[in-house]
Amino acid sequence: MEIKETIFRPILTTKGRNTGNPHSVMLRAVNYNGKIYFSRHRPDGDWFKNALANPDVKIEYNDIVFSGKAKLVTDEEFSKKISELKYPDEERAKEKRVTIEITLDNA
Numbered sequence: 001m002e003i004k005e006t007i008f009r010p011i012l013t014t015k016g017r018n019t020g021n022p023h024s025v026m027l028r029a030v031n032y033n034g035k036i037y038f039s040r041h042r043p044d045g046d047w048f049k050n051a052l053a054n055p056d057v058k059i060e061y062n063d064i065v066f067s068g069k070a071k072l073v074t075d076e077e078f079s080k081k082i083s084e085l086k087y088p089d090e091e092r093a094k095e096k097r098v099t100i101e102i103t104l105d106n107a
Contacts, residue, residue, distance in 0.1 A: 003031050003061055006085060010061035012038060014050035014070075023050055029059070030085045036068070036102040037082045043098045051100050059102065066104050073099040 003010075008031065013024040025047050030037040036059060040048055051057055051070035059066045073079050079099040087093035 003036070003066075006031050007088075008061060010036075010059045012047055012051075013058040013060065014047050015054040015056065016046075017050050017053035023047060024060075028086060030082050032082065032085060036104065037073070037086075037099055038102070039079065039082055039086065039097040039099040041095065041097060048098065048100065057102060059104070068102040068104040070100050070102050073101050 008029055009026055010029055011024050011026050012029075013022050015021070016023050023046055027038050027047070030039075038047075038051075043049070043052075052072060055070040057068055057070050059068065073082070076096075079097055082099050083095065083097050084093045
């Protein structure tokens with residue numbers, strides 16, 4: 001099973017960087033070139049910090065759970081491309097964002 005949509009709203013589950021407990025949040029995601037991307041304005045969200053501290057994550061979508069590895073996107077131009085895909089025809093697509101890339105296991 002694979003995710004076909006370019007923009008979708010899965011549940012991202014990270015492992016708490018302090019507690020080790022699962023932390024789940026529903027977010028808007030971008031499916032691009034076989035990888036999943038999540039972004040936000042600043043790197044201060046729990047899910048963002050957790051994914052950087054513990055890169056093993058889960059993504060639940062359409063009652064299917066995918067596991068994968070997270071890493072920070074350091075290419076600002078690429079992050080801008082993800083924002084344009086995430087927010088098509090919206091002014092906020094131009095805002096600077098921090099982005100995490102998820103490589104799904106067995107993808």
